[in-house]
Amino acid sequence: MTNDALTPPPFPEADDRPTAATAGWGEDTAAVERGRCPVCGSSLTFGAGTSALVCDSCGHAVEITHGDDESVSEHSYEQWLAGNRGYQVASIGGQVLACDGCGASTETKDIAGHCQFCGGNLVAAENPEGIIPPEGVLPFLIDSRGARENVKSWVRSRWFAPNALKQVGDTESIRGTYLPHWTYDATTTSDYTGQRGEHYTEKQGDHEVQRTRWHHASGRIRNTFDDLLIPASTTLPRNRVSKLGPWTLGAVKPFTSEYLIGHSAVRYDVDPQAGYAEAKQIMDDEIRADVKRDIGGDEQRIHHIDTTYSQVMFKLILLPIWIATFMYAGKQWQVMVNANTGEVVGERPYSVPKIIAAVVVGLVVAGVVFWLYNRS
Incomplete structure (x- = not known):
């Protein structure tokens, strides 16, 4: 991935990751948005051949759902x-991708990748104006x-x-x-x-x-x-x-x-x-x-x-x-x-x-x- 601008990760202030005792199905939606497992906090990865994100560490799966009006x-x-x-x-210039792990930001013309600081997931949240x-x-x-x-x-x-x-x-x-x-x-x-x-x-x-x-x-x-x-x-x-x-x-x-x-x-x-x-x-x-x-x-x-x-x-x-x-x-x-x-x-x-x-x-x-x- 070509990096046009790099911002190193901020110092973590607190570990607010959910634990097995506190995580519940109600938190899965938020977990999908940030790419983290709601049980152990590790990275999620789309599971090939499934319709779910799967935790790399504990195997917890979060289903990807689509609304009835989505097509x-x-x-x-x-x-x-x-x-x-x-x-x-x-x-058209690049877009900023944020790491779901350490918070590092990268400006690039890719729309997804991996963080060079911690190996976390990088996914574009928004597209630059003009991009289809x-x-x-x-x-x-x-x-x-x-x-x-x-x-x-x-x-x-x-x-x-x-x-x-x-x-x-x-x-x-x-x-x-x-x-x-x-x-x-x-x-x-x-x-x-x-x-x-x-x-x-x-x-x-x-x-x-x-x-x-x-x-x-x-x-x-x-x-x-x-x-x-x-x-x-x-x-x-x-x-x-x-x-x-x-x-x-x-x-x-x-x-x-x-x-x-x-x-x-x-x-x-x-x-x-x-x-x-x-x-x-x-x-x-x-x-x-x-x-x-x-x-x-x-x-x-x-x-x-x-x-x-x-x-x-x-x-x-x-x-x-x-x-x-x-x-x-x-x-x-x-x-x-x-x-x-x-x-x-x-x-x-x-x-x-x-x-x-x-x-x-x-x-x-x-x-x-x-x-x-x-x-x-």
Whole structure:
């Protein structure tokens, strides 16, 4: 986490943490707000695969509840854009995160993390003016132990991996983080003109030659796009993040900062306009494929497509990722685990001796086959 300004923790005046004798269910709400266990006062962490905050020390659980009126809302992109012309998230400063343990404050562009003084939880209470707050969060379903097992299985399944790499397991460091993503919905109407090609054959001497007869084609197609997912952060390599999907977006919960306790979370640095441009490219590619299907025939030529986009909606959601790092040959390697589905994507070293051995064996086998063929 990048710290722009640090304020050391104040000296504690008194220990007012509740004890097992005084804590009760009525105090759980306040405990959730400050990220501390109402029984022993230790740090709470969101329990992967549950709907509760769990105490790191005594195991006490505090359920995260949602009101009947809470939902994952979407915003009209056109209305937002009309009031935010020239918007750039890069021009917005950081926010102050306060430690739930020692009280230290940190100004940063992250929205959750860990205190460098005591290791306590840091969660943003308020967003700077202009920042779009998350509407939804996909909670961690796989815990750190499950993520480590997935990483070990992934490592052992790699072809030409060095033998020493097979030992990677509980020794690698692993941390959980939420990565922001935009989702976009839209209804499109596309008018097109083009040509439909139909194959036929004609005889030329002793041979038959395939020809194509072209016919004018035009039409209109309609599409509905729902929850097109666009990474809203450049913190991690975009090409690897995109391979972590698909995500079970139906399990997204209305956002509350309690889900972030015990994990880090970065703020988005991709503006909604840039995200929408990426989403439109995905829409356009699908529209083009649909136009070709609508034209039909054996071949298609598209001359022009005129698309109208309407009912464009968007929202910001946070998706959970485990990031594992390990050292090999003096270099740090990074592996990411989808904490929702278990999908693993990452870097890996290759064993040059194994590759050379495989090439040599291949050449020997090819040589033996060639010799046997010549003998026969």
